[in-house]
Amino acid sequence: MGLGADDYIVKPFLPRELVLRLMAILKRMYYSSSAPERLPAFKLGEYIVDLESAIVHRNTEEQPLTAKEHALLLKLYENQGRIVTSDALCQAVWGDDSYGYENTLMVHIRRIREKIEADPSKPLSLLTVRGLGYKLLVKEQ
Amino acid sequence: MDGIIRILRRFIGLTILICAFLFVLNIVMLSTLIFKERNEEQSPKLVVQNVASTLSRTNTSYELGEEAEKLLSQNQAWAMLVDNQGKVTWDYLLPKDLPRSYTLTEVAKFSRNYLADYPVFIWEHRDGLIVVGYPKNSYAKYQFYFLISWIKSLPLRVVFLLIGNIALVLLLTILIGTRLIKSIKPLVSGIHALGREEAVYVESKGILNDLANSINYTSDIIQVKNGKLKARDEARSNWIAGISHDIRTPLSMVLGYASELEENTAVPGEQRLQAGIIRRQGEKLRSLINDLNLVSMLEYEMQPLNVKVIRLSVIARQVVSEFLNNGLDDTYIIHLHISDESIKVKADEKLLLRAITNLVQNSISHNPEGCEIFLETSLSSDHLTCQFIVSDHGRGIPQEEYSDLMELPYSSGRKRTIHNGHGLGLPMVARITKAHQGRLILKSNAGKGLRAIIELPTG
Incomplete structure (x- = not known):
């Protein structure tokens, strides 16, 4: 890896695994050439979270995300x-x-919910898993 | 070094004890054998006293008591009474060659020395001087004179003499002891080094030559044996690594073509399912080989540990979320109980994760009808060790199978064959725990669930 390789895979491996890894590398290459480090935007119900510009859209409303909220999301x-x-x-x-x-x-997490949930007390997308952590459910892309 | 000082102290103590014993013995011997005369009851002084007291005057002659006569004859002695004019007025067996009168000078002379070579002893009598003579060459007479000051200082001198003796004994024992220790010291350090299995060479000389040689010889043997042992471990580990590498190449072919067949739409459905089975079994084989490799590396202490300080709670949460993320069946319920968030250990994160995953996986695969699984962390009361406990409410294992579970499958120490799984799971956990200076404790009763405790030193 230190000599400039992007990734390595130990045999025996599945062809699908190899293909997926190749795809990942190709994707990275294309992104970096056209739009460097383009971050995704995704839809959570009525909300559209644009990680690239760190903004949550709802209809015409816009809410900015702080750096920490952005990193968490x-x-x-x-x-x-x-x-x-x-x-x-x-x-x-x-x-x-x-x-x-x-x-x-x-x-x-509470602040994020206020921005992306219709009812922050009854979250639908950003769920708490008690004692362990959190889970983000993205239903549609 | 401690041992050497102890030997020296013991040596000096013993020597002093022996000296004191000899001293007391000598004094006792001296007083009983030498100073005490054998015939104390018949010493010249007593005899002459006896004669003087029992010699009584009867008119013109004298009469000697019976007891005194007996004493004289026993000692072959003679006696005489010299009156104040120097004349012998009475005698008993007086030798013929002795004169019958004495001048003052002669009396003074024989009172101090001998009378014609006869040792004579004198005592005062009412009518003169009693002289008792012993046979020639039977007694030696000496006169002693001492200065009063010398007598007075005698006790002090005796004390000085004693102190001087004690000091000399101490000095000599320390001197001899240190010389002895000096020759023993390399041997002692050599033996200590042998205990640590280090290479030892002891310079051999003097009386301890033999010992030094055998220490050197033992050291050589240990080095050679250790070398062989290491080479054998390495060979075994290399052999397993080589085998698993050789298996990997054909296995990647099997996996590749199997999954290609599985996804090929031109192949009929049933054959595609069969190809899927081949692929899944191949994947199982792959993980088995990886596990085998890891266990063998741990067994021969060749697995490098990437140790860092981590919190047990982090590991616990990670394991649980991994299982949940990978689609755990609803019949299994995992409870997480973290008593103290801040418990930290020094450990290889990947290996520790693997160990705990193995324990949880065991609980899952040995209880196919579902069970509750508990993960707990706790700290010992002295804060030196912490425990990671994985327990379940499942079938458990009979007590007599515990020892087997830690052994590698098919090894000589394992009495029963494995029931299901590849049997590497618990041995791997045990070896990972051991590599972290901890231990794995299993508690179970058949039908009452299993409780596996990983005990680690806190970091």
Whole structure:
């Protein structure tokens, strides 16, 4: 890897795995040539979250995302449909050795819900998994 | 070093004890054998006293008591009474060659020395001087004179003499002891080094030559054996690594073509399903090979540990979310109980994750009808160790199978064959725990679930 390789795969592997990895690398290449590091935008019910411009659209309304909220949403989106532990979220936002940020994390999640949920007390997209972390459900792309 | 000082102290103590014992013994011997005369009851002084007291005057002659006569004859001695004019007025077996009168000078002379070579002893009598003579060459007479000051200082001198003796004994024992220790010291350090299995060479000389040689010899043997052992471990590990590498190449072919067939729409449906089975079994084989490799590396301590300080709670949450994310069946319920968020251990994160995943996976695969699984973390009361506990309410395992579970499958230590799974799961957990200076404790009763405890030193 240190000599300039992008990725490696140990045999035995499945052809599909190889194809997926190749696709990932190609995607990265094309993105970086046309629009460098273009971040995705996705739809959560009525809301459209545009991570590239860090804005949440609803109809004509627009709400900006703070840096921390943006980082959290990005991490959740990358693992959409999967539980992301609160430790992993803290590490993504505050870096290594982020013990003790759990309460701060809860506040930030609350703020995000206020922006992307119709009823922040009964979240539909950003779910809490008790004792573990959070999960982002993206129904349509 | 401690041991050497102890030996020296013991040596000196023993020597002093021996000296003191000899001293006391000598004094006792001296007083009983030498100073005490064998015939104390018949010493010249007593005899002459006896003669003087029992010699009584009867008119013109004298009469000697019976007891005194007996004493004289026993000692082959003679006796005489010299009156104040120097004349012998009474005698008993007086030798013929002795004169019958003495001048003052002669009396003074024999009172101090000998009378014609006879050792004589004198005592005062009412009518003169009693002289008792012993056979020639039977007694030696000496006169002693001492200065009063010398007598007075005698106790002090004796004390000085004693102190001097003690000091000399101490000095000599320390000197001899240290010399002995000096020759033993390399041997002692050599033996200590042998205990640590280090290479040892002890310079051999003097009386301890033999010992030094055998220490050197033992060290050589240990080095050679260790080398062989290491080479054998390495060979085994390399063999497993080589085999697993050789299997990987054909396996990637099998996996590749199987999954190609599986996805090929030109192939009839049933054959595609069969190809899927081949692919899944191939994937199982792949994970088995990886596990085998990891276990063998851990077994021979060749797995590099990427150790860092991590919190147990992080690992616990990660394991649980992995299982939930990968679609855990609804019949399994995982409970997470973290007593203290801040429990930290020094561990290889990947290996620890693997160990805990194995334990949870065990609970899942051994209880196919579903069960509740509990993950707990706790800290020991002395804060030196912490525990990661994975328990379930499932079938459990009979107690007699515990020891088997830690052994590698098909190894000589394992008495029963494995029931299901590849049997590497628990041995791997045990070896990962061992590599982290911890231990794996299993508690179970058949039908009452299993409780696996990973105990690790806190970081």
